[in-house]
Amino acid sequence: MHRMWRKGPGWIARFDRYLLRRVSGFPGGNHDTFFRRLSASANHGKLWMGAAAVMAAFPGKPRRAAVHGLIAQAVASAVTNVGFKTLLPRTRPLPEHLPVFRFVHPQPTSSSMPSGHSASAIAFAVGAGMVKPSVGLALAPVALGVAYSRVHTGAHWPSDVLFGSAIGAGAALITRKWWPVRPPFPATARSWTSAPELPDGEGLSVVVNTLGGSFTKETAAALQEVFPRAHINTVEAGEDLVDKIRTTAGLPGTRALGVWGGDGTVGTAAAAAVERSLPLLVLPGGTLNHFARDAGTGSLKEAVAAANRGEAALADVGVVSVERGLAGNPETVELLMLNTASIGLYPNLVRRREKLRPALGKPLAGVVAMFRTFTAGTPTTLIVDGVRHKLWIAYVGRGRYFPRDHAPLVRPVLDDGVLDVRMITADESFARLRLLWSVLTGTVATSRITHLREVTGIRVESDGSPMVLAVDGEALAGVRSVEFRVDRHALMYYSPRP
CATH class of the missing domain: 1.20.144.10 (Phosphatidic acid phosphatase type 2/haloperoxidase)
Incomplete structure (x- = not known):
């Protein structure tokens, strides 16, 4: 031949x-x-x-x-x-x-x-x-x-x-x-409701976290200019953020709570708003503020318009029960989760992806960040709903995120009643090679190492050494176990109608 x-x-x-x-x-x-x-x-x-x-x-x-x-x-x-x-x-x-x-x-x-x-x-x-x-x-x-x-x-x-x-x-x-073409993300949907109208910020109390990455001296002044009747309360270095937010939410005449800061600050404010049955106005600010983007208040103009007209919607929240401390003397803490929680290497992946995204774009930044993260990282052994796994990532999103792969970016619906659970396991043979190959070929979502499901509750336990849990970007060390559940329509938030 x-x-x-x-x-x-x-x-x-x-x-x-x-x-x-x-x-x-x-x-x-x-x-x-x-x-x-x-x-x-x-x-x-x-x-x-x-x-x-x-x-x-x-x-x-x-x-x-x-x-x-x-x-x-x-x-x-x-x-x-x-x-x-x-x-x-x-x-x-x-x-x-x-x-x-x-x-x-x-x-x-x-x-x-x-x-x-x-x-x-x-x-x-x-x-x-x-x-x-x-x-x-x-x-x-x-x-x-x-x-x-x-x-x-x-x-x-x-x-x-x-x-x-x-x-x-x-x-x-x-x-x-x-590298399949990503299907179009579902259309944004809201469970619309009415909230107090806040002309010029009347009845609005706003907490501004000065430690937010994008804060400048002009930030508070700019907010006071667009909300001249609002009460603007700044949180300075050394002050207790949780106490300051609760104090602000309890000010006389407060009909709505506003917040300027990153994901952790917004999550703390959301907990105070739920506790006092106040609508939440999330203002664009902080290092990362994913909820402002999902809520449609990614710009100050949009936030002001929704507040002035009293346009609002309902969102689910995640309730996170964390058990920490020594095995014989555990401490239980309950947190509110507005966006996501993760265990394992996911926080490192997100930090690398956000750093690379301006230069490479979202998809390519995700690929490069994942390669860098998992080339040197090691899996963690955890027990998920009674089943032992070696995990690179255990990720829980409050609501369905898209795309359905290792780099979720968009959440079109804030009240779908589910937890978006994504686990990338190292249980299989040649786990690291499988992982890197799936990243290279864009098949993470369909790979055998990836487990995607939607639930209303999930329990994760450490297998020996305590784990580190990140909730809305805030890390908690010494965690023995954690349970997640959904609280339907618990939060009212301002969102501009189309």
């Missing part, structure tokens, strides 16, 4: 020579230089790496298209150069088959069958186009030009190019399953 492919089967050889004679009959001109340079630019994938670098400068789909294009190109190149070129050795066209001014020099010495340049070109263009069709259309002429240039310069027979192009398209299709 090898001997047959050195010159090609009869009908393929005749087909190749016929097409090559037609190409050799083209008159010489500037196009010869163009195709020679185009072919050389694609050596070792340089052309596609450059295109990917340009695409990566634009967040969102262009960046994702670049990632998928490079993955497809890498697979096509490996299959072509390591696999088929070894299995199907074939001599390349000879100088007498083309005009000397057109013939590439020096000619490659590897097998002619199939064309690696064509495989990489088609793989990158088709792979990128599957994520963003307009990019694929723009790349198509370049990819086809590279494929044709291999025949025009005598580097390959036409059938080599066709076979290589088919390999490239196949690589794009196969890797597309690795």
Whole structure:
């Protein structure tokens, strides 16, 4: 069979020579230089790496298209150069088959069958186009030009190019399953209700955490300007946040509690609001404030509009019962969970992802952060609802988060009545390799190491050493066990209607 492919089967050889004679009959001109340079630019994938670098400068789909294009190109190149070129050795066209001014020099010495340049070109263009069709259309002429240039310069027979192009398209299709298009997130839904109208902040008491990452001296003044009748209470360094929030919520004439700060501050304020049956106005501020985004008050303008008009909705909250301390003398603490809780390496993953997101975009930042986190991390042994697991991550979200993978970002519904439980286990053999491969291929959600479920309650116990639990970004050490449950429609929050 090898001997047959050195010159090609009869009908393929005749087909190749016929097409090559037609190409050799083209008159010489500037196009010869163009195709020679185009072919050389694609050596070792340089052309596609450059295109990917340009695409990566634009967040969102262009960046994702670049990632998928490079993955497809890498697979096509490996299959072509390591696999088929070894299995199907074939001599390349000879100088007498083309005009000397057109013939590439020096000619490659590897097998002619199939064309690696064509495989990489088609793989990158088709792979990128599957994520963003307009990019694929723009790349198509370049990819086809590279494929044709291999025949025009005598580097390959036409059938080599066709076979290589088919390999490239196949690589794009196969890797597309690795990085599936994320389905559209569900539409935002609210359980609307009425809350006190707060014109100019009348009846509003606001707590401002000055330790929030984005706090400046102008923050409190700006809030007082948009809410001139509100009571603005700042929490300074050294003051007790919980006590200050409770004091603010209990001020005479308070009809609504406002909060400016990160997730931990907002969670504490939510607990006070639930305790006193007050509606909560979450203002954008702090290092991370996920609830403001989910509530639709991601900007001060939106928050002011909802407060002035009394537009509000109901949200579920998570109730977290934590047992800490020595086994013979435990201490039980009950917390309110507004967003998420986690055990294991998840907090490290989130910190890395948020740091990388401005430069890489959300999807790619999640991949890089996960690689860095799990390459060096170690799993934790826990007992979940009576079953012992080795876990990289135990994550509990108050409500369904999307996408359904290792990097949940958006929560369209705040009162769906469930806990979103995600566990990435190390129970299986070759656990670390399985994990890193699923991250690379974008199949974390479907991997055997990932366990996704929705529940109304869950219990997690340490197996020996106490664990560290993070609730809404605030860490608790020395935890022996923790139980989660849902309290339906416990919180009223301001949210602007469409």
